[in-house]
Amino acid sequence: MAAAAAAKVQEVREITRIERIGAHSHIRGLGLDDALEPRQVSQGMVGQQTARRAAGVILEMIKEGKIAGRAVLIAGQPGTGKTAIAMGMAQALGPDTPFTVISGSEIFSLEMSKTEALMQSFRKSIGVRIKEETEIIEGEVVEIQIDRPATGTGAKVGKLTLKTTEMETIYDLGQKMIESLTKEKVQAGDIITIDKATGKITKLGRSFTRARDYDAMGPQTKFVQCPEGELQKRKEVVHTVTLHEIDVINSRTQGFLALFSGDTGEIKGEVREQINAKVAEWREEGKAEIVPGVLFIDEVHMLDIESFSFLNRAMENDLAPVLIMATNRGITRIRGTNYQSPHGIPIDMLDRLVIISTTPYEEKEIKQILKIRCEEEDVEMSDDALIVLTRIGMETSLRYAIQLITTANLVCRKRKGTEVSINDVKRVYSLFLDECRSTQFLKEYQQEFLFNEMNAEPGSETMETS
Numbered sequence: 379m380a381a382a383a384a385a386k387v388q389e390v391r392e393i394t395r396i397e398r399i400g401a402h403s404h405i406r407g408l409g410l411d412d413a414l415e416p417r418q419v420s421q422g423m424v425g426q427q428t429a430r431r432a433a434g435v436i437l438e439m440i441k442e443g444k445i446a447g448r449a450v451l452i453a454g455q456p457g458t459g460k461t462a463i464a465m466g467m468a469q470a471l472g473p474d475t476p477f478t479v480i481s482g483s484e485i486f487s488l489e490m491s492k493t494e495a496l497m498q499s500f501r502k503s504i505g506v507r508i509k510e511e512t513e514i515i516e517g518e519v520v521e522i523q524i525d526r527p528a529t530g531t532g533a534k535v536g537k538l539t540l541k542t543t544e545m546e547t548i549y550d551l552g553q554k555m556i557e558s559l560t561k562e563k564v565q566a567g568d569i570i571t572i573d574k575a576t577g578k579i580t581k582l583g584r585s586f587t588r589a590r591d592y593d594a595m596g597p598q599t600k601f602v603q604c605p606e607g608e609l610q611k612r613k614e615v616v617h618t619v620t621l622h623e624i625d626v627i628n629s630r631t632q633g634f635l636a637l638f639s640g641d642t643g644e645i646k647g648e649v650r651e652q653i654n655a656k657v658a659e660w661r662e663e664g665k666a667e668i669v670p671g672v673l674f675i676d677e678v679h680m681l682d683i684e685s686f687s688f689l690n691r692a693m694e695n696d697l698a699p700v701l702i703m704a705t706n707r708g709i710t711r712i713r714g715t716n717y718q719s720p721h722g723i724p725i726d727m728l729d730r731l732v733i734i735s736t737t738p739y740e741e742k743e744i745k746q747i748l749k750i751r752c753e754e755e756d757v758e759m760s761d762d763a764l765i766v767l768t769r770i771g772m773e774t775s776l777r778y779a780i781q782l783i784t785t786a787n788l789v790c791r792k793r794k795g796t797e798v799s800i801n802d803v804k805r806v807y808s809l810f811l812d813e814c815r816s817t818q819f820l821k822e823y824q825q826e827f828l829f830n831e832m833n834a835e836p837g838s839e840t841m842e843t844s
């Protein structure tokens with residue numbers, strides 16, 4: 379009986395572990411060693427070593443948190459791992475450093491002005507670590523005794539006995555405390571903390587001395603030591619919120635519920651000024667600390683001249699995050715003007731940037747990346763199929779080859795195979811065109827498509843209208 383129940387629990391757990399696989403889900407960091415030297419293959423990252431080394435230096439700068447408003451541009455051909463490097467940096471920084479990711483085009487589609495959207499992204503990238511001291515009672519529950527009133531109505535009363543390794547005390551319980559003890563299903567043998575200010579009860583786990591009762595509890599039960607010393611303690615709790623969250627909570631028109639819907643609207647300048655002043659005050663009193671994070675703007679060539687000018691200014695604020703941008707454009711028109719500029723970025727902005735460039739991959743790197751992707755997608759692929767796929771990656775693009783992994787695996791499963799073979803890869807290669815063959819096809823059959831503009835007057839670009 380017990381074994382069957384345990385097996386069931388196991389199954390449920392496996393199901394909840396399934397995650398979706400995204401374009402960059404194999405990236406777990408930058409893959410650097412302690413001396414910031416990139417390992418050839420590590421944490422899902424392959425090659426591109428100069429860029430990774432440079433990103434590592436920036437990472438150190440961000441971790442130190444002293445320098446505000448620096449900006450980095452990652453520039454290189456499509457599919458050379460610019461977004462992947464930025465994601466690696468986010469992973470390496472960990473969850474405690476705010477890392478906001480937006481795409482250059484995003485700021486045009488929100489229900490607010492471009493500059494407001496950028497401002498909100500800036501403030502989402504600055505964390506405020508607020509320290510608070512609270513009084514708590516922490517101990518092991520010896521006994522809970524709840525007396526029901528004899529009449530059957532009226533408030534319940536009761537007693538709670540808690541102990542540490544050194545002392546034991548009995549506390550009187552009121553109605554509210556009884557309710558929360560029942561809600562948390564607290565029993566004798568649990569280690570709990572009670573926040574004195576709010577009355578909130580948190581279960582830390584079961585006492586080790588109760589480990590014998592294991593069978594009755596199931597595998598999730600966490601065992602902890604019985605606390606030492608006094609029952610009453612002062613504890614420092616730390617919350618990390620972003621400046622943007624503080625803005626939204628304090629903006630009278632929105633209220634904190636807007637944080638859930640994301641529909642925060644525009645926030646008034648005065649609100650932000652007040653909050654900056656308040657945060658500065660907390661910092662002076664030692665109650666709060668600033669955690670500067672990162673704002674990553676992908677496809678930055680989509681920003682227009684006004685947005686760039688706003689960024690120039692915003693970066694000079696001492697509450698500015700480190701700005702990382704990425705682009706795959708060469709010399710092109712700056713959006714909103716008729717001027718051309720490298721990467722479509724105005725010269726005065728470029729002047730404030732350090733530029734990391736990425737270069738196309740060699741064959742063995744492409745092979746390695748494809749191999750990692752196969753592992754990520756749980757696809758078994760034969761060695762010669764991988765070699766063919768690598769060739770395809772070299773001749774078309776890395777992205778196209780990555781797409782073929784999933785599709786070839788489906789074809790393989792369809793024929794009830796367990797390992798993707800050369801034929802599976804060939805089959806999907808003929809089913810799905812890459813960009814080059816598709817263009818070729820269009821050139822051959824353009825007459826049969828609607829709106830073909832092959833013979834339209836030169837210079838009429840349809841892609842680049844703003």
Ligand SMILES: Nc1ncnc2c1ncn2[C@@H]1O[C@H](COP(=O)(O)OP(=O)(O)OP(=O)(O)O)[C@@H](O)[C@H]1O
Binds near residue numbers: 454747
């Ligand atoms: N060095 C690398 N190590 C591991 N995976 C990589 C590496 N470089 C790229 N990839 C993977 O290859 C794919 C394409 O890379 P990515 O999206 O980062 O290119 P990009 O430079 O941002 O291109 P674009 O200019 O088109 O935005 C992604 O799935 C990415 O995770």
Ligand SMILES: [Mg+2]
Binds near residue numbers: 460462676704
């Ligand atoms: Mg990209």
